[in-house]
Amino acid sequence: MRKMRNQNRRNWVIALSVIFALLNISCDKYRKTEETRFIMGTIVDIKIYRAEKEKARAVIKKAFDEIERIDKLFSHYKEDSIIAKINNNSGRWIEVPGEVLNLVDRAVKFSDLTGGAFDITIGPVVNLWGFGPSRNRRVPSRAEISDKLSLVNYKNIEIDKEKNRIKIKKGMRLDMGGIAKGYAVDCAVKILRENGINNALVNAGGDIFVMGEKKKEEFFNIGIQHPRKEKEIIQSLKVSDVSVITSGDYENYFIEDGKRYHHIFNPKTGYPSNLCQSVTIITRSHAVDILSTGIFVLGPEKGIELVESIPGAECFIIDESGKIIKSKGFDKYIAKTN
Numbered sequence: 001m002r003k004m005r006n007q008n009r010r011n012w013v014i015a016l017s018v019i020f021a022l023l024n025i026s027c028d029k030y031r032k033t034e035e036t037r038f039i040m041g042t043i044v045d046i047k048i049y050r051a052e053k054e055k056a057r058a059v060i061k062k063a064f065d066e067i068e069r070i071d072k073l074f075s076h077y078k079e080d081s082i083i084a085k086i087n088n089n090s091g092r093w094i095e096v097p098g099e100v101l102n103l104v105d106r107a108v109k110f111s112d113l114t115g116g117a118f119d120i121t122i123g124p125v126v127n128l129w130g131f132g133p134s135r136n137r138r139v140p141s142r143a144e145i146s147d148k149l150s151l152v153n154y155k156n157i158e159i160d161k162e163k164n165r166i167k168i169k170k171g172m173r174l175d176m177g178g179i180a181k182g183y184a185v186d187c188a189v190k191i192l193r194e195n196g197i198n199n200a201l202v203n204a205g206g207d208i209f210v211m212g213e214k215k216k217e218e219f220f221n222i223g224i225q226h227p228r229k230e231k232e233i234i235q236s237l238k239v240s241d242v243s244v245i246t247s248g249d250y251e252n253y254f255i256e257d258g259k260r261y262h263h264i265f266n267p268k269t270g271y272p273s274n275l276c277q278s279v280t281i282i283t284r285s286h287a288v289d290i291l292s293t294g295i296f297v298l299g300p301e302k303g304i305e306l307v308e309s310i311p312g313a314e315c316f317i318i319d320e321s322g323k324i325i326k327s328k329g330f331d332k333y334i335a336k337t338n
Contacts (some may be wrong), residue, residue: 032214035060040071040181042205046188049199049214059195063188063202070187073100074180076123076173077133083174087123091170093160101164104157107179107290111154114294114306119267121157123173124148127167129272131263132175137254145270152267178293181207182245206251208244221335225250227277227318232325235316241284247292248278266297275299280316281307282333288289288313300325 020056033056034047048056075081079088096104100301107120123132125148130137156169168174181204189204189209199212201220210220219240223233227250237244250270253262266273279296281288288310295303302316307315307327314330 002097005240009152021175032164033057034058035064037064039067040075040182040184040204041077041177044184044205045201045203048192048197049201049212050216051197051199055195056197059192062195063191066187066191067184067204070180070184073097074103074183074336075177076175076177083176085216086168090168090172091163093158093167095163095165101112101159101161101166103179103183104166104174105159105161108154108159109147110179110290110294114291114298116137116154116267117297118178118290118294119152119154120174120176120179121152121154121168121172122265122267123175124151125267126175126177126263127173128270129263129265137261139250139256147209150272152270156260160238176262179290181205182243182290184222185209185243192291206246206248208238209217210243210244211241213240224278224280224316228322234318236337238335239331239333242333243283244280245283245290245292246278246280250277264296266294274320275295276303276317276319277322278318279294279303281313282330283310283313285312286291291315 021267025220032047032049033051033053034045036045044067044270046060048060060316071083072078076083076087078084082096086096088243110118125145126132126146128144129135130141151169153171156172158167159173185202185204185207189211190212192200199214202209208222210222214220219238222237222239222244224237224246226232227248247264249260249264251259262272264273265271273296276296276299279290279292281295291307295306295315298306300319303317304315304325306325307313308322314333315327316330317325
């Protein structure tokens with residue numbers, strides 16, 4: 001009898017070993033697949049979960065190819081981009097692909113929505129401060145800023161939808177940085193979905209979209225960085241199937257005479273906006289995922305008012321003093337701690 005019990009025990013051990021081995025093979029086959037590249041002036045990371053590795057790698061390549069394509073259309077750093085062509089021919093009508101016309105038109109609509117706080121004609125001011133292609137960062141004189149501000153006004157963008165062409169005022173320059181990254185993420189997500197991917201994360205320098213789950217019944221953890229403490233997370237989120245977009249003054253900046261000058265400019269003053277340190281927008285609608293820049297410029301009071309007028313959008317703001325202000329529905333995304 002004792003021998004039989006021992007034999008049964010050995011059989012169970014063998015059976016369990018086989019089961020664990022099969023589980024390990026399965027987990028290895030379907031674990032996270034990830035690739036990171038430097039595109040659009042930032043680090044872009046794509047992670048696919050719970051998909052066969054070979055398929056995931058192939059789909060990630062397609063998604064990156066799509067982001068590269070978007071960059072070639074909208075980068076003002078690339079001399080052969082469509083945006084560069086518009087900028088280099090300011091004052092003249094330029095025929096453009098429908099995709100470019102539609103995104104510029106969308107940018108104009110958001111400029112209206114934010115009362116001009118978001119403005120893609122900010123390019124001359126961005127370049128003056130050295131945050132554009134020159135990289136010669138400095139604090140310009142008031143006279144220089146005033147001169148460049150005369151070129152900043154989204155209402156001077158002319159869009160001819162019948163002939164698919166755009167014209168900007170002589171000397172103006174479009175800077176699509178505040179909208180093109182979010183659009184590229186949207187396009188990458190579309191590629192993932194079309195290829196049967198249901199669980200993934202796409203992050204283009206703070207423009208994030210999460211799909212589905214990391215593991216079964218486990219949503220994604222996204223951390224909002226403390227704007228003054230590089231390695232500290234000020235708020236953790238638990239999210240799925242949403243965009244999480246952050247604009248902050250802490251990644252692209254320089255210090256002069258003890259003062260911080262960053263890349264998010266107020267189109268009305270020509271100076272970096274100083275009402276916020278960080279703005280995070282969460283939305284289920286890709287159509288409003290570029291609000292973070294405009295709200296950063298508007299400041300907490302007007303920014304929260306705008307967000308709460310838009311269905312499905314929520315906001316987490318850290319103001320210039322470090323105070324946290326949240327929209328009414330933001331708490332549902334906050335990760336619960338034990």
